[in-house]
Amino acid sequence: MNGTSDTNAAQCPLPHRPEGETITLAHGEGGRLTRQLIRRTILPRMRNPWLEPLGDAAILAACPERIVVTTDAFVVSPLFFPGGDIGRLSVYGTVNDLAVAGARPQWLSLSLILEEGLAIATLERVLDSVAAAAERTGVTIVTGDTKVVPRGAADGLFITTTGVGVLAEPAWAGPLAIEPGDVIVVSGPIGRHGMAVLAARHGLELEPPPSSDCAPLNEAVEGLRRRGVPVRALRDATRGGVAAVLHEWADASGVSFELDEAAVPVTPEVRGACELLGLDPLHVANEGTMLIAVEPAGVEDCLEALREVSVTRDPAVIGRAMKRTLAPVVVRRVLGREQPLDEPLGAPLPRIC
Amino acid sequence: MNGTSDTNAAQCPLPHRPEGETITLAHGEGGRLTRQLIRRTILPRMRNPWLEPLGDAAILAACPERIVVTTDAFVVSPLFFPGGDIGRLSVYGTVNDLAVAGARPQWLSLSLILEEGLAIATLERVLDSVAAAAERTGVTIVTGDTKVVPRGAADGLFITTTGVGVLAEPAWAGPLAIEPGDVIVVSGPIGRHGMAVLAARHGLELEPPPSSDCAPLNEAVEGLRRRGVPVRALRDATRGGVAAVLHEWADASGVSFELDEAAVPVTPEVRGACELLGLDPLHVANEGTMLIAVEPAGVEDCLEALREVSVTRDPAVIGRAMKRTLAPVVVRRVLGREQPLDEPLGAPLPRIC
Numbered sequence: 195m196n197g198t199s200d201t202n203a204a205q206c207p208l209p210h211r212p213e214g215e216t217i218t219l220a221h222g223e224g225g226r227l228t229r230q231l232i233r234r235t236i237l238p239r240m241r242n243p244w245l246e247p248l249g250d251a252a253i254l255a256a257c258p259e260r261i262v263v264t265t266d267a268f269v270v271s272p273l274f275f276p277g278g279d280i281g282r283l284s285v286y287g288t289v290n291d292l293a294v295a296g297a298r299p300q301w302l303s304l305s306l307i308l309e310e311g312l313a314i315a316t317l318e319r320v321l322d323s324v325a326a327a328a329e330r331t332g333v334t335i336v337t338g339d340t341k342v343v344p345r346g347a348a349d350g351l352f353i354t355t356t357g358v359g360v361l362a363e364p365a366w367a368g369p370l371a372i373e374p375g376d377v378i379v380v381s382g383p384i385g386r387h388g389m390a391v392l393a394a395r396h397g398l399e400l401e402p403p404p405s406s407d408c409a410p411l412n413e414a415v416e417g418l419r420r421r422g423v424p425v426r427a428l429r430d431a432t433r434g435g436v437a438a439v440l441h442e443w444a445d446a447s448g449v450s451f452e453l454d455e456a457a458v459p460v461t462p463e464v465r466g467a468c469e470l471l472g473l474d475p476l477h478v479a480n481e482g483t484m485l486i487a488v489e490p491a492g493v494e495d496c497l498e499a500l501r502e503v504s505v506t507r508d509p510a511v512i513g514r515a516m517k518r519t520l521a522p523v524v525v526r527r528v529l530g531r532e533q534p535l536d537e538p539l540g541a542p543l544p545r546i547c
Numbered sequence: 548m549n550g551t552s553d554t555n556a557a558q559c560p561l562p563h564r565p566e567g568e569t570i571t572l573a574h575g576e577g578g579r580l581t582r583q584l585i586r587r588t589i590l591p592r593m594r595n596p597w598l599e600p601l602g603d604a605a606i607l608a609a610c611p612e613r614i615v616v617t618t619d620a621f622v623v624s625p626l627f628f629p630g631g632d633i634g635r636l637s638v639y640g641t642v643n644d645l646a647v648a649g650a651r652p653q654w655l656s657l658s659l660i661l662e663e664g665l666a667i668a669t670l671e672r673v674l675d676s677v678a679a680a681a682e683r684t685g686v687t688i689v690t691g692d693t694k695v696v697p698r699g700a701a702d703g704l705f706i707t708t709t710g711v712g713v714l715a716e717p718a719w720a721g722p723l724a725i726e727p728g729d730v731i732v733v734s735g736p737i738g739r740h741g742m743a744v745l746a747a748r749h750g751l752e753l754e755p756p757p758s759s760d761c762a763p764l765n766e767a768v769e770g771l772r773r774r775g776v777p778v779r780a781l782r783d784a785t786r787g788g789v790a791a792v793l794h795e796w797a798d799a800s801g802v803s804f805e806l807d808e809a810a811v812p813v814t815p816e817v818r819g820a821c822e823l824l825g826l827d828p829l830h831v832a833n834e835g836t837m838l839i840a841v842e843p844a845g846v847e848d849c850l851e852a853l854r855e856v857s858v859t860r861d862p863a864v865i866g867r868a869m870k871r872t873l874a875p876v877v878v879r880r881v882l883g884r885e886q887p888l889d890e891p892l893g894a895p896l897p898r899i900c
Binding site: 251257259267268294295303305337340342354361434538 | 572575576577578579581602603604605606607608609610611612613614615616617618619620621622624644645647648649650654656657658659660689690691692693694695696697699700701702705707709710711714782785786787791832890891896897898900
């Protein structure tokens with residue numbers, strides 16, 4: 195990820211308003227104050243010809259290619275964490291879902307649920323981050339909605355983004371096509387997002403603190419396509435981490451996967467935090483890191499294509515598909531033992547995205 | 548609205564699960580419990596070829612006509628109220644935004660934010676209502692997302708729907724084209740949604756209780772188009788009610804509007820509740836009632852087209868556009884006085900949708 199675009203609390207530019215000004219219920223009523231909020235706070239940050247009329251719907255282009263739609267709610271806590279914030283996350287998360295589905299991201303809708311009492315300066319920081327992320331990825335925010343709920347009925351700020359893209363050719367075959375022998379590549383060190391959010395939420399004083407991988411994957415996906423890498427399937431490893439993706443792929447394809455733990459890239463910060471908390475990095479969420487199942491002949495091309503893009507500059511081969519065994523996913527641990535890798539059942543990491 | 552499809556608490560079918568089963572944080576983790584929730588509770592109610600693969604994105608059709616996108620967050624409290632519920636509201640609200648923008652609604656995404664502790668039976672009732680509303684309006688729920696936040700970080704259940712439709716011909720000119728002399732038609736009695744929600748929330752024992760107008764407008768809009776009614780602009784009068792729409796149109800077109808209060812249809816229940824609470828029905832939200840600005844020669848056709856659809860069977864001419872005066876909107880009150888109609892500033896009616 196581009197370090198210069200981080201929005202850590204310490205690096206943030208001064209807020210544009212006095213700290214005291216906050217969101218009130220009247221900002222959500224659809225009347226004059228709602229329009230003021232939209233015109234003064236939201237529109238100036240993401241002005242474009244579709245959003246400008248402030249209608250309830252945006253009339254976009256005809257699409258001779260098939261359109262692709264995805265949606266995600268973002269409820270991360272805290273709103274700002276090392277390496278990212280809810281605004282950037284809500285754009286990259288949706289852009290990445292489109293990219294790994296084989297689409298070129300084009301348009302985004304932005305739906306805000308604000309808690310009464312939220313500092314308008316906080317909202318402004320988040321919107322600045324949304325706008326910067328949209329610009330970086332070339333998507334346009336074409337329509338939106340703002341609701342306000344009373345104190346205690348939400349936690350600060352939730353964002354739902356919906357992305358619309360157009361299908362790019364060639365399309366990936368998808369997880370059903372994965373065959374024994376296919377190679378599993380990860381686009382970078384894993385577990386960074388989950389550990390950054392957990393450490394920030396609980397005030398763990400790790401030095402250096404883990405930093406989120408929150409970043410867009412569309413450029414890297416485009417690179418794989420341009421180079422003609424024989425990709426079977428792609429997936430960003432978000433909630434549930436690498437383990438969740440491999441379990442889904444095993445279900446879909448009927449193969450098993452074996453991973454080589456020693457080959458899985460993990461930063462020292464993430465490794466330290468995971469050991470402290472008793473977590474396996476393979477279960478921890480990422481927000482700018484993807485798995486690629488690739489035909490064996492295409493592995494070198496795949497790695498080279500990824501290395502050309504800063505977000506995915508440290509990819510690694512971490513495993514392969516094999517004939518179905520009893521366990522859908524097996525890890526050869528560093529000490530040589532082979533262990534089944536459980537599917538994440540849930541619960542250790544709420545509100546990670 | 549079709550009375551037989553109401554989902555009042557008293558008429559609701561038995562829940563499908565023991566009351567005690569509730570949403571846990573693990574349901575939101577992206578692991579096995581998330582997939583169980585989706586496969587057992589969500590998918591069976593809205594099964595279709597796009598949703599079925601449970602990918603993060605849905606690959607839809609090519610669209611030779613221009614696509615139209617709209618999004619809305621729904622945070623209504625209570626979740627169930629006479630005449631509707633959050634599920635139906637979240638579908639009709641988005642369908643109506645597309646319809647009044649001149650589009651034929653086709654696809655919907657559904658993003659859920661669930662509070663830990665929500666009864667799964669409640670979620671099931673809401674999803675049944677979403678599915679029924681989608682079926683009634685001919686839209687398909689093609690993708691979705693589910694997040695869970697801890698107790699106290701949300702209030703039960705929030706839904707964000709994003710709708711994608713294709714632009715229908717002929718397109719309406721829009722509010723900029725409104726001219727002095729144009730006639731303002733309302734498609735039915737106003738203020739029903741806002742008063743139904745307020746009465747339900749505060750346990751006002753009104754007899755009969757006001758019932759929401761929560762209903763789809765796409766069929767009525769299609770009827771106007773089929774009949775070739777010379778519509779200038781259309782808008783469903785949601786938050787801020789009739790007053791908010793007319794103020795927006797006055798801003799856009801540079802005309803003023805005069806309303807004849809005696810001609811504005813208001814049911815006795817809504818009138819009674821508004822008098823009790825000191826509210827003007829012109830400021831109260833609707834969820835299945837629209838304003839139409841129509842050329843004078845088309846008024847009869849407009850009324851006839853509306854009367855053919857059950858949702859809009861009682862339309863009325865309530866005012867007209869005139870050259871700009873000091874006030875953007877003026878009401879001739881029942882007793883003959885002319886008064887400026889304020890733009891709603893906000894605040895009396897939080898969480899109405």
